[in-house]
Amino acid sequence: MAVMPENVQNLFKEVENVVFATAREDAQPNCCIVAMKAVIDDETVYLSDQFFKKTLANVQANPKVSVIFWKGHEAYELYGTARYVNEGAEFEAQKAWVDAAFEQAGLPMRAKGGCFVHVEGVYSSTPGPTAGDPIA
Numbered sequence: 001m002a003v004m005p006e007n008v009q010n011l012f013k014e015v016e017n018v019v020f021a022t023a024r025e026d027a028q029p030n031c032c033i034v035a036m037k038a039v040i041d042d043e044t045v046y047l048s049d050q051f052f053k054k055t056l057a058n059v060q061a062n063p064k065v066s067v068i069f070w071k072g073h074e075a076y077e078l079y080g081t082a083r084y085v086n087e088g089a090e091f092e093a094q095k096a097w098v099d100a101a102f103e104q105a106g107l108p109m110r111a112k113g114g115c116f117v118h119v120e121g122v123y124s125s126t127p128g129p130t131a132g133d134p135i136a
Contacts, residue, residue, distance in 0.1 A: 001043045001080075002119050002136040008076050009039045012069055020047055020115075021066040022058035022082075030054045036098045040116065045078065048098045049086075049113040056113070059084050065117060068125060075125035076135075078117065086113030 004012075012018070021031045032055050036048035045067065049056065059065065059082045067078045085091040091113065098111040122136035 002121050003042045004039070004078070004119055004122055005136060008122055008135070009042065011071060011074060011076065012037070012039055012045060015069045015071050018047070018067050018069040020055060021068070022055050023062055023064070024058050025061045030058055036101065036111070038094070038097070043119050045117050045119065046094055047115045047117065048094065048111050049115070050109050050111065052113070056084065059115060065115070067117060070125065073126055077123045077125050078119050079121040079123070080117040080119045082115040082117050084113055084115050
């Protein structure tokens with residue numbers, strides 16, 4: 001696993017949405033936008049499932065994923081392995097804050113599950129000569 005630098009964690013927390021990329025077993029890619037997300041620790045992020053359809057099927061077939069996020073000219077990509085959860089104490093802890101956020105926003109949605117992504121690589125996606133370089 002790779003350790004996400006503090007500035008990467010801070011940007012992940014700050015941005016409104018991230019792009020979650022998955023692929024089927026036959027390599028057909030899929031991307032979705034995720035707004036309900038959290039940094040769990042310096043090696044793990046969590047992405048909440050409200051609408052995963054192809055995404056969930058892909059993670060179950062091929063857990064290798066990527067998450068990309070940016071603000072202004074600062075951008076990063078995380079590579080890792082996703083583990084989907086939809087029951088148990090680990091999920092309930094995440095579901096509590098997700099459902100509370102939806103309730104506060106007046107939205108009738110609830111968390112159905114989510115992916116813990118164990119980060120195996122952190123890359124710069126910031127424009128310039130270091131774009132694509134590993135940073136962790």
